[in-house]
Amino acid sequence: MSDYPAYEASEVLAGVQKIVGEKYATASMPERINNSVGIHKVYLEKKDLPYVVARPANAQEVSQLMIFANERHIPVFVRGSGTSLSGASDYRHKGIVLNTGRMNHVRMYQDNGYVELGPGRRCQEAMDILEKEGYFFPMHPGSVRIATVGGVVCNNTSAHVVDPRMGKPKDYILGVEAVTPSGEILDVGTKSLRRAAGLDLTQLFVGGDGLFGVITNVRMRLEPLPKYAYGVAFFEEGRGTARSVQRMYQERLTPPLFLEYLDRRTALPGFEVQKLPTPPGPLILFQFAGHTEADAIAQCDAFLDITKQEGAINTIAIKDLDYWQRVWTARASSGPFAAQKAKGLIISAEIMSTVERLVECYDDAVVMGEDMPTLSKLCPNYLYGHLGALSFHPSFVLLSTMSDEEKVNAVAEVFKKEAELNIKYETCGAEWGQTGRRATFYRQRYGEVNYSLIKKMKAAFDPNNILNPDVLPDD
Numbered sequence: 391m392s393d394y395p396a397y398e399a400s401e402v403l404a405g406v407q408k409i410v411g412e413k414y415a416t417a418s419m420p421e422r423i424n425n426s427v428g429i430h431k432v433y434l435e436k437k438d439l440p441y442v443v444a445r446p447a448n449a450q451e452v453s454q455l456m457i458f459a460n461e462r463h464i465p466v467f468v469r470g471s472g473t474s475l476s477g478a479s480d481y482r483h484k485g486i487v488l489n490t491g492r493m494n495h496v497r498m499y500q501d502n503g504y505v506e507l508g509p510g511r512r513c514q515e516a517m518d519i520l521e522k523e524g525y526f527f528p529m530h531p532g533s534v535r536i537a538t539v540g541g542v543v544c545n546n547t548s549a550h551v552v553d554p555r556m557g558k559p560k561d562y563i564l565g566v567e568a569v570t571p572s573g574e575i576l577d578v579g580t581k582s583l584r585r586a587a588g589l590d591l592t593q594l595f596v597g598g599d600g601l602f603g604v605i606t607n608v609r610m611r612l613e614p615l616p617k618y619a620y621g622v623a624f625f626e627e628g629r630g631t632a633r634s635v636q637r638m639y640q641e642r643l644t645p646p647l648f649l650e651y652l653d654r655r656t657a658l659p660g661f662e663v664q665k666l667p668t669p670p671g672p673l674i675l676f677q678f679a680g681h682t683e684a685d686a687i688a689q690c691d692a693f694l695d696i697t698k699q700e701g702a703i704n705t706i707a708i709k710d711l712d713y714w715q716r717v718w719t720a721r722a723s724s725g726p727f728a729a730q731k732a733k734g735l736i737i738s739a740e741i742m743s744t745v746e747r748l749v750e751c752y753d754d755a756v757v758m759g760e761d762m763p764t765l766s767k768l769c770p771n772y773l774y775g776h777l778g779a780l781s782f783h784p785s786f787v788l789l790s791t792m793s794d795e796e797k798v799n800a801v802a803e804v805f806k807k808e809a810e811l812n813i814k815y816e817t818c819g820a821e822w823g824q825t826g827r828r829a830t831f832y833r834q835r836y837g838e839v840n841y842s843l844i845k846k847m848k849a850a851f852d853p854n855n856i857l858n859p860d861v862l863p864d865d
């Protein structure tokens with residue numbers, strides 16, 4: 391682990407206030423706690439709290455902050471909403487939290503076919519603004535209401551979106567403005583709808599896990615909203631859902647925009663709250679996208695036929711949008727409901743499959759945790775996933791009755807087992823980023839030469855290792 395000099399908190403606060411203004415730099419205890427708690431941090435020690443939380447307004451202030459921190463070797467943690475599930479927002483050093491919340495602009499350039507978004511803009515808000523104008527927003531995490539554009543772009547996650555159908559944020563982003571750890575402001579990429587061929591540093595910042603710079607503006611092409619068709623298929627047993635998706639790819643059907651899996655246990659609370667009939671078993675829900683409604687309906691019908699052949703006991707081509715909204719909301723709220731019901735905190739793994747081994751991977755996901763000392767006490771897990779995108783999220787509720795030590799062990803076991811299975815399937819996490827608590831996996835999966843090359847690239851941008859140092863640990 392890198393060592394950093396210790397400072398008087400008042401000295402850091404005064405320096406940061408000079409840059410962003412008194413109002414936008416604070417050392418208040420609630421703000422410091424709020425801005426350092428990550429999803430997997432089951433307890434927080436006072437000594438780990440940041441010196442100060444800063445809210446810069448623009449790239450110029452970010453640049454001055456980075457110069458200030460770089461000269462003093464103070465770690466800087468960029469924070470969107472702190473909802474990272476890879477542990478990227480669980481800081482292990484004392485430093486400055488750079489909260490992106492004030493950089494939340496939305497600048498539409500419809501005549502040029504792109505939009506510019508501030509990194510601190512929340513995804514749901516950006517989605518609402520774009521959809522109102524008739525455009526598709528390609529970032530759909532379960533945390534959409536709070537996750538920021540910067541956090542999502544930095545992980546290059548399309549989340550629920552089925553990548554082979556609509557791609558990842560990288561496929562939409564034309565360029566970014568980013569501030570390097572030593573304070574240079576870079577404008578990379580293009581304003582044209584045709585992106586650079588060959589070298590383009592945009593590719594390092596989008597999906598760069600926050601290693602190389604602070605993104606202060608994202609330029610994204612505008613994609614017209616498609617027309618949709620919706621469906622749901624209920625099964626008695628889950629393997630039929632995996633077989634349906636496998637056949638969808640193997641028989642070259644057009645994949646849907648979303649295709650979500652829920653086991654019965656996970657679905658029940660949401661279905662109950664939405665006053666939907668109790669599902670008889672596991673289910674999949676899907677949304678197809680086409681240039682015309684007829685096109686989307688034809689794709690949906692073709693997939694419904696496959697689900698029937700693979701054992702679906704009830705299939706519905708949904709025409710009633712209100713019904714679809716209720717099913718989708720039941721899905722979206724399944725995690726929080728499960729946690730609420732069990733009075734605990736939910737933690738998840740992400741197991742990715744190949745098309746060919748999808749059924750085998752499903753079987754592994756069902757029993758994930760059964761051979762682990764702490765997780766086995768929490769099994770059966772809650773299983774849901776973006777099945778159309780070939781991913782499963784076995785999830786576990788950390789009960790409030792568990793000791794801190796048990797909770798820490800459970801989190802470690804989730805990451806260990808996740809790594810084991812993704813190595814088995816020769817895949818990697820397709821959401822949440824590759825570093826933080828996943829760094830061990832990265833080293834196992836891709837080897838020490840690969841990891842050391844990433845570290846060297848990081849050192850070229852950040853010789854003093856001050857920007858998000860915890861996402862690429864030495865140990």
Ligand SMILES: Cc1cc2nc3c(=O)[nH]c(=O)nc-3n(C[C@H](O)[C@H](O)[C@H](O)COP(=O)(O)OP(=O)(O)OC[C@H]3O[C@@H](n4cnc5c(N)ncnc54)[C@H](O)[C@@H]3O)c2cc1C
Nearest residue numbers: 470471472473474509532538540541542547549600605821
């Ligand atoms: C209930 C729940 C559901 C979720 N569902 C999904 C899901 O379906 N799919 C999915 O992929 N993820 C999901 N997540 C994880 C998380 O929301 C996403 O990974 C999201 O991208 C993180 O956004 P954030 O604004 O919270 O980023 P943060 O957690 O604040 O930051 C994440 C990383 O990005 C860096 N970063 C943030 N902004 C910038 C910037 N401007 N410049 C440089 N680096 C930056 C941070 O330093 C950190 O390393 C979920 C989380 C929760 C709690």
